[in-house]
Amino acid sequence: MLKNRIIPCLDVKNGRxxxxxxxVDLQDAGDPVEQAKIYSDxxxxxxxxLDITASNENRDTIYDVVEKTSKKCFVPLTVGGGVRNIDDxxxxxxxxxxxxxxxxxxxxxxxxVVESSKKFGSQCIVxxxxxxxxxxxxxxxxxxxxxxxxxxxxxxxxxMEDSGAGELLVTSMDRDGTQVGYDIDLMSKxxxxxxxxxxxxxxxxxxxxxxxxxxxxxxxxxxxASIFHYGKHSVKEAKEYLDSxxxxxxx
Amino acid sequence: MNVTIVDYNSGNISSVINSFREVxxxxxxxxxxxxxxxxxxxxKVVLPGQGSFKSCVDAxxxxxxxxxxxxxxxxxxxxxxxxxxxxxQMFADVGFEETETKGLGxxxxxxxxxxxxxxxxxxxxxxxxxxxxxxxxxxxxxxxNNSHMYFxxxxxxxxxxxNVISATTDYSSNIVCSIEKExxxxxxxxxxxxxxxxxxxxxxxxxx
Numbered sequence: 001m002l003k004n005r006i007i008p009c010l011d012v013k014n015g016r017x018x019x020x021x022x023x024v025d026l027q028d029a030g031d032p033v034e035q036a037k038i039y040s041d042x043x044x045x046x047x048x049x050l051d052i053t054a055s056n057e058n059r060d061t062i063y064d065v066v067e068k069t070s071k072k073c074f075v076p077l078t079v080g081g082g083v084r085n086i087d088d089x090x091x092x093x094x095x096x097x098x099x100x101x102x103x104x105x106x107x108x109x110x111x112x113v114v115e116s117s118k119k120f121g122s123q124c125i126v127x128x129x130x131x132x133x134x135x136x137x138x139x140x141x142x143x144x145x146x147x148x149x150x151x152x153x154x155x156x157x158x159x160m161e162d163s164g165a166g167e168l169l170v171t172s173m174d175r176d177g178t179q180v181g182y183d184i185d186l187m188s189k190x191x192x193x194x195x196x197x198x199x200x201x202x203x204x205x206x207x208x209x210x211x212x213x214x215x216x217x218x219x220x221x222x223x224x225a226s227i228f229h230y231g232k233h234s235v236k237e238a239k240e241y242l243d244s245x246x247x248x249x250x251x
Numbered sequence: 252m253n254v255t256i257v258d259y260n261s262g263n264i265s266s267v268i269n270s271f272r273e274v275x276x277x278x279x280x281x282x283x284x285x286x287x288x289x290x291x292x293x294x295k296v297v298l299p300g301q302g303s304f305k306s307c308v309d310a311x312x313x314x315x316x317x318x319x320x321x322x323x324x325x326x327x328x329x330x331x332x333x334x335x336x337x338x339x340q341m342f343a344d345v346g347f348e349e350t351e352t353k354g355l356g357x358x359x360x361x362x363x364x365x366x367x368x369x370x371x372x373x374x375x376x377x378x379x380x381x382x383x384x385x386x387x388x389x390x391x392x393x394x395x396n397n398s399h400m401y402f403x404x405x406x407x408x409x410x411x412x413x414n415v416i417s418a419t420t421d422y423s424s425n426i427v428c429s430i431e432k433e434x435x436x437x438x439x440x441x442x443x444x445x446x447x448x449x450x451x452x453x454x455x456x457x458x459x
Binding site (some may be wrong): 001002003004005040045070071074075076093094095096097098119120121122123126166167195196197220221251 | 262263265266269270272273301302303306326342368370374375376377378380381399401402403404405421422441443445446447449451
């Protein structure tokens with residue numbers, strides 16, 4: 001039976017972890033490679049890096065991080081943030097990323113998704129959808145949540161599936177950083193609209209939220225950042241909790 | 252000993268390279284090349300594969316003499332070869348992804364889309380699933396039944412002779428996820444992404 005996945009996400013800026021696990025035995029709390037290794041040793045099903053480097057001149061720092069991580073972690077590694085074109089995707093894959101998540105570029109130019117999934121295979125193309133509720137629908141935001149495009153998120157999700165995306169990483173902008181739980185409505189609506197796996201993101205504050213994302217939101221995988229930071233919960237605890245709630249996980 | 256990972260522009264193979272080098276350490280030389288002479292002289296060959304069946308077969312055919320060299324290596328010289336994901340699928344006679352495409356024909360059978368039972372099962376089949384070991388395989392030494400492996404695929408290999416199947420996984424139906432036919436090995440899952448247990452399979456192959 002296919003297991004639901006737990007994916008810890010690390011925000012990386014200029015090659016350093018912005019928020020992270022705060023363990024005493026950590027040599028260097030800001031080193032993404034070391035943190036990723038702790039997650040993978042702890043049973044993370046995948047690792048996700050979100051590159052939030054703002055300036056162009058420091059963009060290349062992520063490549064070095066990916067290259068070092070992929071030599072130490074032997075679970076899938078997804079990298080997103082600032083991915084603009086086929087060249088960026090190619091570089092990340094060559095450095096050892098297994099999947100690349102595309103956000104703004106997919107909205108501005110959906111052809112990037114068509115072309116990249118043809119060139120590299122759908123299995124490595126994740127489209128990241130940042131959505132915010134507006135009335136009774138959800139709209140797509142780009143540029144790290146700053147720009148409202150007015151595009152309907154659920155229609156867009158379907159379009160991305162048709163364009164060749166292998167997975168969708170759906171983040172509720174309303175919930176992101178609030179720790180009040182995923183936007184279950186959004187997750188379940190997108191999940192029932194498409195036949196590709198949906199990864200739920202944005203808003204996790206406790207382990208029950210992970211359960212809800214899978215049971216109520218029908219997500220195939222749950223991504224979380226802050227609950228794994230500062231040692232609040234380990235990936236192992238999260239898995240044991242999901243298991244106790246009858247959710248199939250890899251233990 | 253030399254193990255060659257065939258680099259034929261089949262997409263992203265850096266994870267395969269990293270995992271083999273991690274396991275091999277300094278004891279075994281891992282080459283990454285499409286050089287025919289190097290392939291001929293190596294002790295073992297790894298055939299990775301990402302993207303579609305057609306794109307991988309086309310990529311193999313684009314390198315002049317590569318298919319003949321692989322045929323000689325595996326069929327005439329009977330040296331160990333491991334296919335991963337589409338690398339395994341290409342052992343078949345024919346694949347139906349994108350369009351009907353002739354495979355290497357090493358193991359009779361076809362590659363078809365997984366039956367998603369009218370949307371009941373999401374495709375691609377992505378994530379960790381357990382393997383059901385149905386026959387002893389040399390690459391499963393020390394691997395327990397029901398171990399978790401990492402999968403990413405929408406198509407499945409259906410061999411005619413079921414005796415070649417060494418493991419299956421349950422997704423919509425019993426999907427063939429590992430085969431062994433004499434010196435030819437293949438996994439539908441990605442040992443290079445399946446954590447320590449995946450590295451063990453790579454270790455088993457290197458130490459055959």
